[in-house]
Amino acid sequence: MPSYRFTAINPAGGLVRGVTEAGSEAEAVDFIRRQGNIPMRTDAASAGLGSGTFEALRRFEFSRSTLRRSEVAHFTRELAVMLGAGQDLDRALRFLDETAPSARVRTVVRSLRDQVRDGATLHEALGRHPGSFPRLHIGLVRAAEAGGNLAATLERIATLMERERALAATLTSAMIYPAMLTLAAVGAIVLLLTEVLPQFTPLFEQNGARLPASTQFLVDAGAIISSYGLLILVVLAGLGVLGWRLLRDGPARTRFDALVLRTPVLGGVLSEVLASRFTRTLGTLLLNGVPLIAAMGIVRDVIGNRAGLAAIDRGTEGAKSGAGLARTLGEAAIFPPRMIHLLRLGEETAQLGPMALRAAEIHEESTRIRVQRLVALLVPVITIVMGAAVAGIVSSLLLAMLSLNDLAQ
Template identity: 55%
Template sequence: MPDFVFRVIDRAGAPARLAIDAASEAEAIETLKRRGLILLGTAPRRGASLLALLNRDIGGAPRLGADALADFTRELASMLGAGLDLERALRFAASTAATPRGRAIILAICDKVRDGAALWRALGEAPRSFPPFYVGLVRAGEESGALAATLEDLAELLERNRSLRAAMIAGLTYPALLALAATGAIVFLLTNVLPEFVPIFAENGVPLPATTRLLLAAGQACAAFWPYALALLALAIPGIRLLLARPAPRLRFDRLVLRLPLLGTLLREALAARFTRTLGTLLGNGVALVPAMAIVQNVIGNRAAALAIATAADAARHGKGLAAGLAAARLMPERTVHLLRLGEETGQLGRMALRAAAIHEERARLGVQKLVSLLVPAITIVMGGAIGFIVASLLLAMLGLDALAH
């Protein structure tokens, strides 16, 4: 039988890798659950071929996207809160799914529930759609008899993450488009407008100023080498993705991004918001601190932040406190550390984590607005300066032509 390698949380609360011999991935996951282990995700087998790794990444079962997962969770929570039984609520959620793929996934879960499986077990058989923290929270909700309330908390978590992500993307889209338009306008002037005047100057024997010659050379270079630049870009993008798929380069890249001025501060606020929101939701629904930290470490999305969380989890495991571990890592904002330390001292860590999340979410939104307010004028000034330089260089050459005529 083939072996499947998983990332799990063992009974001591520590993350580990475990290989399971089973006929299928679903059977292997069931074995993990019988052993009382918390599934974090799958891991590539040692010695796996490049083709196998690529098929693992781009193939496999269909999955729910982040938006579809948030919508599904909200609808399921609403239906259960209104008194529907679980199977009917799942069928309603399937009927309102936005895509056939989402409908198929939800109906498959519904069939397993109808056959007697617990909801969290059915969700756990679709790890591409339902991450470990999601399955863990649903399990806690089912075992405590508060599934509807747990799903409400999950829906709020997913919707807040979606709202923050959408705000950041929307805020940064305009500066990106403005920069692209500015670059396109400058390239157009260099490659199409400025060369039209060259024959006029050449016919009249006008010596071109140094700035005009420089711009003409830049335009010729753009016209001659743009196919090669596009080819290089097409090769660089997958190359960079493959490089960042390796742990060490990805860790260095994630650290570098978090240290950037303005953008790094914004990303740290967003990471702190996601970390505290997920941690607070897990703790508030009965998940113990060390397993909750391991789950958050798996879903944070930044290797440097995950390493800091692992350090903090190790400190908490040895009785040193979560806040002390985060302070030693020096990655999370000081506000996060202070609020979590207060939560530990008062015995309200989950509640304080959620309060910290609300603060960081608001600061991240304000950070986006501040960054946009700086980027848009800066890009406009650079674009205006570049176009002004091109026009001034052309006018200098025109003045030479006028002087020659007189």
């Protein structure tokens, strides 16, 4: 039975460390809770030299001054647990310092604790690490400190970050198989063009014949790739960088982002992602006491689409003027109608925060379904296109072989 190292808080508020045997990590957590302790961290215990070496390699990290998003989410969740257990902020940060999983996290936590002990509030301390803690995080903590519900707010922040990570992971994992399939197919085509087809050229030259037109075209294409492949890649990369710089700012970027949102299949997925991020962040801010106008300003930080930003700015102006947030967002025609309807319902019932979170749940599920459909569509399309390309090359090979056979006769 595997062993698990754990760190927990006992009923007296003290830190407890130990090792327990359990069938799984979940069983180990249940055992810790049955003992009356609050589990903070559980890790599979390493055994032997190989495991120790692996653990050392796993913990090796290049020096960097900022925390990863996953580390910030984990820190936020643990701090919420500590404060919810009745610990004061200084003691909670001390425990997190002692249980930090890496030197980088320990450095940041220690800095936060030192600043808090010097009289800074938590949001002020977080604000001195802008590379690790986004403005959304700091704004929520500031509102929570004013409202006296810091532990609950930290729980919501951790949930928000974990949902964002889950959404990004869904999109990334869904695209892995189509990307690998495309890479393998392109590699096969390049191999046929640069290595297989050129083998037929000497045979035709020896017989004083010409290659069939289709075969000659592919042989020439393979020769260009062999001779100028690296240059072609450099030019394409340069064009990509140039396009990125041209679309990085200004009206062109806004028009491009709006165009992407209107593409038949991909646009639907991106629109759902945009809606889920907007509503999840807005709902979390509103439920933590952040005023609507201030919340809209913070929400801009999580929206990367310029057309979406323009719609949010328009919605903010509408909310200021009394025209209504949902109405002005709907006029922008960027977000899904379902999101607009739910926000309008939230405004009418004075439940904008809860309705925004409800909309986020709906659009996150819709994103998952749309991504599955997109992958289901992409895989056969890629297979058919690449299969047709390979079939065309093979048919040119067969045509060349038949031509050689005719010459031999």
